[in-house]
Amino acid sequence: MPKITRAAKAPGPARLAGANPISTPRRAKGTPAPSNPVGARARRSAERRDAILAAALDEFSARGFAATRLDDVARRADVAKGTIYLHFADKETLFQELIRVEIGPVVQVLEIASHTDMPLRQVTDRLIEVFVREVFETRRKDVIRLILTEGPRFPALAEFYYREVISRVMTTIRAMLRRAHERGELRTDALVRFPQLLPAPGIVAIIWSGLFDRFEPVDVRAMMRAHFDMLLAPGSAP
Amino acid sequence: MPKITRAAKAPGPARLAGANPISTPRRAKGTPAPSNPVGARARRSAERRDAILAAALDEFSARGFAATRLDDVARRADVAKGTIYLHFADKETLFQELIRVEIGPVVQVLEIASHTDMPLRQVTDRLIEVFVREVFETRRKDVIRLILTEGPRFPALAEFYYREVISRVMTTIRAMLRRAHERGELRTDALVRFPQLLPAPGIVAIIWSGLFDRFEPVDVRAMMRAHFDMLLAPGSAP
């Protein structure tokens, strides 16, 4: 009965990016190399697919899932509406694929960045930079906002996101924190028990920016630094 | 052109609650109540209005603004669709009024609770209890989730919420924290500069519960306690 809530078909082989870690594989208008890595036809087709995804991100993040018109997505991607259905089964699949393509690559970066035994403070400094530069200042911020805002009405999306992102991220962070705790860099095991508290200011900043930035902007970087300063022990008194 | 994104008429004089602190005020419409206790007719009308608001909360928080059908709201409220339009100008007004009625009264509680010179730890303990009992374990949690999820596409809502809630809450919290800092209960002024960090775990918990509770529930109370423990200085060793 509900239009949005249905479970959507199996995620399939998840044709993500395979190789590079962070950058989204945007092969925007590559000049048609006539000899071929791939036939000119397939290339053009892939370009279109990307254009549709890009347009979809714009529309979905401006209007939300339910209120987005595929006619608008098509117009923005400079494509006929029917073309969308050659690449994606339906509106919902398009939405899910969008999330998958944008978010997938980021997790690996985090996993690599935090799988180290540098002092916690150094790791967090690096994480702040990665977060600000690769998420907060890019369209990925909008993707995350989309997950937060559409997720509650999108069980399939929430589940995918939990499986592919949250559980991995949480595991990684928890392990990192446990090691830091054993090294005496944390006053309590509170962070180990509630790893959500580490990224909390990032989440809050994303929400805040979507709602209240025009009234009172936040300095994410400074806020995250301040937060981490409080969470980490004074590092054995001077 | 967009259906949802339009700016909505001026919020008006914000006829909120006046008197009691926490419980939602029934009888929003200015009931003259001249002679008898309350005209049976007016009372019935007010009941309907409330029923509509209650039903609207259910539907909106289950489906989101755009995907909610007023036919469903009407059915759930046991009322004909036309009746909704006797009480609210349109779908958007209904939505805004819902937020207004549910959230208005809570702010006062916070303002009162934190306008004290108890030790910060005691205040926060009390705030945790209030938050958990009056927000997290009630439908107000859903209202807040609605603001977070629909706000980005609802400039008028975000503005109302900023003016009536956020700015007041932030001012109150900031003042409280400044006093605590002057009393030496805080290690740094970080919290004074970023008061958002105090309620951060509450926000995160609300989002988390809407997305991932079925995979991995959070203990809000414990998480907030853990968080506050880290933020507050070790309170002059015992």
Added chain:
DNA sequence: AAATAATGACTGACCAGTCAGTCAAATACG
């Protein structure tokens, strides 16, 4: 009886998804 409240069938706009038809690229053939 007049006034007020409530109803629910109806309208018109809107939009996801379809499909018969078009055409450029790929392939087969002379």
Added chain:
DNA sequence: CGTATTTGACTGACTGGTCAGTCATTATTT
């Protein structure tokens, strides 16, 4: 090589269904 044939990506008008908002009619007060 040039020409004929096939393929399949792409198009956009169209359909069927949905739903916000209206209003003539009916019910309930006073």
